[in-house]
Amino acid sequence: MKLVSTLEDLRQHRQALANPLGFVPTMGFLHEGHLSLVRAAKAACPSVAVSIFVNPTQFGPTEDLAAYPRDLEHDLALLEAEGVDLVWAPTPEVMYPAGYQTWVEVTDVTQFLEGKMRPGHFKGVTTVVAKLFNAVQPQHAFFGQKDAQQAVVITRMVQDLNMPVELHICPIVREPDGLAMSSRNTYLSPAERQAALVLSRSLQTARAAFEQGQRNADALRQTVLSVLAAEPLARVQYVSCADPSTLAEQSGVISQTLISMAVYVGKTRLIDNIILQ
Template sequence: MQIAKTLDELRNARQQFNEPIGFVPTMGFLHPGHLSLVKRVRLECSSVVVSIFINPAQFGPQEDLVDYPRDMGKDLALLKACGVDLVWAPKPETMYPGGYQTWVEVDRVSKPLEGARRPRHFRGVATVVAKLFNAVQPQKAYFGQKDAQQAVVIRQMVKDLNFPIDIVVCPLIREIDGLAMSSRNVYLNSNQRQAASVLYRALKKGQSSYESGERNAKKLREVIIKEIDAEPLTHRDYVSVAHPDTLVELDIIDQDALMSMAVYIGKTCLIDNFLLRNGNWHTGQLTGEPEG
């Protein structure tokens, strides 16, 4: 496994690899959710490239950039064990040199949900992903369904800017109690960690209500909210039942839908979602169990 830290090192290494190249952008502190993406790339592509870069442009002024968890040594060992060909680990000054002025903004799908709480977040995400795509030049790029709005934003950017890249969105990976795996889960104390399972339970309540015949999106939101609010350690940011491609809130579910939420537990904001597509629910994969 090669490790590149400069653009020249990346470009020289890139020339050695067979195509198609599959790419997984990460901010490090890897968990089984990240590794599931890497393993999917290994199955589908000739070469595997992973980036590790904590992107300062997607953090707000009161967010956890300084404290964001890091463990480069462990990350590299995990990626090597998964058969990764190249790790691209640029420095901030490589991605954002002095006098940097250029930003990528995806308009409508960046504004609701996470974008309402973090108004500059998706500008930072779209910009860094565009720069990573430009540097790595993969044929395929892999993202997790946990960050559902991010996947929508990236797909829109790729379409609008004519990137010749296939965006592959893979199932999110869950702990055995249903909590979506996230690098930020490390912030939770034991009581908060126990309370965090309410996100999955609430989404399951929404799914069950739908499967019992409920199609009114407002009522489904109410079912989810009731379950969340029954847990005293939670504070809701948003609960959404929206179109999965436009993120416009639905009145009636007559085909596809994305049920999603952001919930604070202590100072940690956790996100989760279930996707209804073509009549099938995509709820993620519990650890050690098949996707449901």
């Protein structure tokens, strides 16, 4: 496994890799969710590259960029054990050199959900992913369904800009008790960790209602909110029932829906989602 940090080294080592190349962009502090993407890439492609970069442009002024967990040595050990061929860990100066002024922005599908709550977040995400694709030149890229809106936004960007990369959106990986894996789970105290199970529990309650015939978006949304309201450590920022493709909020009778949420447990902001269809 090669570790590179400069564009020159990346391009040199990229040329030696067999095509098609599978690529997994990450912000590091890797967990089983990230590794599931690496394994999917390994299964589909003869060579795999991973990037590790905590992207400053997708963090808002009040968000946790400085506190975001990092452990490059542990990340590299995990990736080597998975048989990754190339790891690119650029510095912010490589990605955003002095005088940087170019941005990639997707409009409509970023107006809702995370985009509404975190202004400018997706402008940073799409810009850095476009730059990563441009530098690594993968034929396949692997993302997790946990960041549901991100998957929709990047899919739109790839389609709109005719990028020659096939996207693979892989299922959410959960702890045995149902909590969606996230680097931010490390912020939770033991009591908060237990309380955080209310997110997945509320989604499973909605799934059960849907499977029993409930097709009203407003009723499904209220089902989720009712479960969340029963947990005193949880503070809901939003619960959404949206069209899985456009992310427009739904009302009345639906045939499919993306139920997603952002919930504070203590000071930690967690997201989770489920697609019902």
